[in-house]
Amino acid sequence: MRKSIIRRATKSTDIPTASTADIAFLLILFFMVTTVFRATTLRLTLKLPEAESTERILIRRNVSYVFVDHERKIYMDDNVISGELIAAKMAPKIWDNPELITILNVDETVNYGTVDLVLDQLKEAKAFKITFATEFGRL
């Protein structure tokens, strides 16, 4: 048997793993930056109305929430409150931060009168920047 004269170049078949940690750290940084820990979980069943012109709210720190569920119960700061007390609760928040955006999460079956009551209270508290929370959807 004849020995091959030209030696075959041995190909390395290893997958380079040196940068795995770098990739992982990159992903960690991404998730660290985007993570928001949820402080409370509200047990509310809300079906938000759909709207095509729904915009994302990018400011996360300057927001306050008001919820109205299908039984027309109004929730603020994890408590059920009566409609007339919204202004009193909202006013000190606006005093602290006039840029505060109030996000109204209202169930789609609620009548407009209830929403108007909330809007009226917000006006009284000078919380003029509001957002009607909606889901994106076409009519």
Added chain:
Amino acid sequence: MQLREKRKSKHAIPTSAMGDVAFLILIFFLTATVFTKDKGLKMLLPEKAEKEDIVQVKPENIVMIMINPVGAIRIKAAGEEKDLSPHEYGEIKRIVEERLLERDTLLVVSLRASKEAPYKNMVNVLDQIKLCRVTAPDGRELRANKISLIPTSEE
């Protein structure tokens, strides 16, 4: 002359577990992440009106959209009145855009929803108003920015 060769000690931090640690932290953040899902229709409420603050708007600058307790819609613009059924909501956009082109920044959209009307219908109409976008002859983009929300009651 040195007789004994000094033994060189190796200084190396083991890095083979680095990837494992990184993935552990990664999985933690992956599971703990909650992306914000705040989205909606932005509005700026007016100040509570005093008597002397009331501004008169010329009737030709107003598009009035009324929602009755069952959610039916009537639109009033430029002396024209029209009833719309829920699947004709696109018509609101057409009418408002038409008026917007004519009246420019003077246009005020008055949304009069009955207090009994479902919130859903009110949002649908508001959505249509927000969708309005026309290009003025001079190239500016016009939007219906002046929206007034007025509740009506049946008494």
